[in-house]
Amino acid sequence: MRPILVTGGTGQVGTALQQLGPRFGVEVVAPGRDGLDLASPPSIEAMLRSRDWGAVINCAAYTAVDKAESEPDQAFAINAVAPEMLALETFARGVRLLHVSTDYVFDGSKNGFYAEDDPVAPLGVYGASKEAGERGVRAGNPDHIILRTAWVVSPWGNNFVKTMLRIGKERPQLRVVDDQLGCPTSAVDIAEALLTIATGKGPAGTYHFVNAGEATWCELARFVFDRAGMDVAVEAITTDQYPTPAKRPANSRLSTDRLQQTFGIRPRPWQDAVGEVVDALIRGTQ
Numbered sequence: 001m002r003p004i005l006v007t008g009g010t011g012q013v014g015t016a017l018q019q020l021g022p023r024f025g026v027e028v029v030a031p032g033r034d035g036l037d038l039a040s041p042p043s044i045e046a047m048l049r050s051r052d053w054g055a056v057i058n059c060a061a062y063t064a065v066d067k068a069e070s071e072p073d074q075a076f077a078i079n080a081v082a083p084e085m086l087a088l089e090t091f092a093r094g095v096r097l098l099h100v101s102t103d104y105v106f107d108g109s110k111n112g113f114y115a116e117d118d119p120v121a122p123l124g125v126y127g128a129s130k131e132a133g134e135r136g137v138r139a140g141n142p143d144h145i146i147l148r149t150a151w152v153v154s155p156w157g158n159n160f161v162k163t164m165l166r167i168g169k170e171r172p173q174l175r176v177v178d179d180q181l182g183c184p185t186s187a188v189d190i191a192e193a194l195l196t197i198a199t200g201k202g203p204a205g206t207y208h209f210v211n212a213g214e215a216t217w218c219e220l221a222r223f224v225f226d227r228a229g230m231d232v233a234v235e236a237i238t239t240d241q242y243p244t245p246a247k248r249p250a251n252s253r254l255s256t257d258r259l260q261q262t263f264g265i266r267p268r269p270w271q272d273a274v275g276e277v278v279d280a281l282i283r284g285t286q
């Protein structure tokens with residue numbers, strides 16, 4: 001297969017894609033921001049023109065959920081404007097675009113797991129910018145895959161597991177919200193799903209990929225300390241007791257039925273995936 005271009009090569013999913021490329025027998029080219037700046041249209045155009053790409057996977061994003069509330073222009077530039085440009089540039093070259101999106105496009109009011117066609121209604125700037133990015137991708141390139149995922153964890157970059165391990169070393173007691181439900185998901189598993197789709201022939205459209213099961217942030221924190229063998233007491237609190245600039249959905253669990261039926265991808269339980277990440281971080285092997 002022709003090489004795959006990955007944006008955001010220094011991020012969690014971008015790093016995982018580079019690691020998994022050889023297993024799929026595909027060359028993954030994953031520049032960081034210095035090699036491909038999504039805020040710069042000439043940079044995007046030049047990179048798209050530089051090779052005969054087999055697919056483009058857009059993993060670059062403005063992911064600072066709280067900071068986005070005070071930097072909406074920056075968030076929309078990377079999460080909405082750039083994906084539309086990527087869509088137009090890939091369409092012009094007959095290249096499929098795989099675009100990663102988020103559970104935060106939903107408002108959390110559903111009683112159950114969200115399906116792909118459920119109405120979106122983001123609560124904050126980050127979610128709104130990602131939702132606008134989805135629309136840009138759909139409008140710009142009919143040959144697109146929008147893969148929504150959630151609560152990404154890995155040994156790389158910033159994520160909740162790394163935050164917990166860091167704070168847990170400094171304090172014996174933590175307070176973590178227990179009324180936001182979601183699906184913790186490994187960046188490696190997302191990368192595997194993306195490469196399965198990119199190297200296959202399934203139909204374009206919007207899909208969900210998360211690890212199986214569900215948890216609150218509090219349950220996830222307790223799992224992490226248990227797995228790490230750390231004696232940290234985690235007090236369950238409500239969202240009201242942990243005020244943040246951005247509102248987050250109370251329920252952002254995603255159904256993966258469509259992805260399973262279309263691509264035969266079977267997500268493993270989040271405990272297996274997150275456990276692997278905790279083990280790697282404790283061993284310091286990544």
Ligand SMILES: NC(=O)C1=CN([C@@H]2O[C@H](COP(=O)(O)OP(=O)(O)OC[C@H]3O[C@@H](n4cnc5c(N)ncnc54)[C@H](OP(=O)(O)O)[C@@H]3O)[C@@H](O)[C@H]2O)C=CC1
Nearest residue numbers: 008010011012013033037038060061063102149151152157
């Ligand atoms: N993290 C999560 O919990 C979730 C993430 N997602 C989505 O998954 C995708 C991947 O997320 P994840 O790997 O966690 O993200 P990270 O925050 O780990 O990485 C984001 C990447 O985007 C890059 N980036 C930011 N601005 C630019 C720019 N102007 N030009 C080029 N690159 C830029 C960053 O580069 P630099 O290192 O230079 O900042 C980094 O490589 C994103 O679309 C995100 O919205 C969806 C659900 C949950």
Ligand SMILES: Cc1cn([C@H]2C[C@H](O)[C@@H](COP(=O)(O)OP(=O)(O)O[C@H]3O[C@@H](C)C(=O)[C@@H](O)[C@H]3O)O2)c(=O)[nH]c1=O
Nearest residue numbers: 063065102103104150151152160175176177217242248
């Ligand atoms: C650090 C900390 C956080 N929290 C709460 C705040 C928040 O409600 C929840 C998660 O906090 P974080 O800020 O780490 O996670 P957050 O940045 O909201 O994570 C999101 O990132 C974006 C990119 C996504 O797309 C989402 O899927 C999701 O993964 O935990 C506590 O209750 N106690 C704590 O000590």
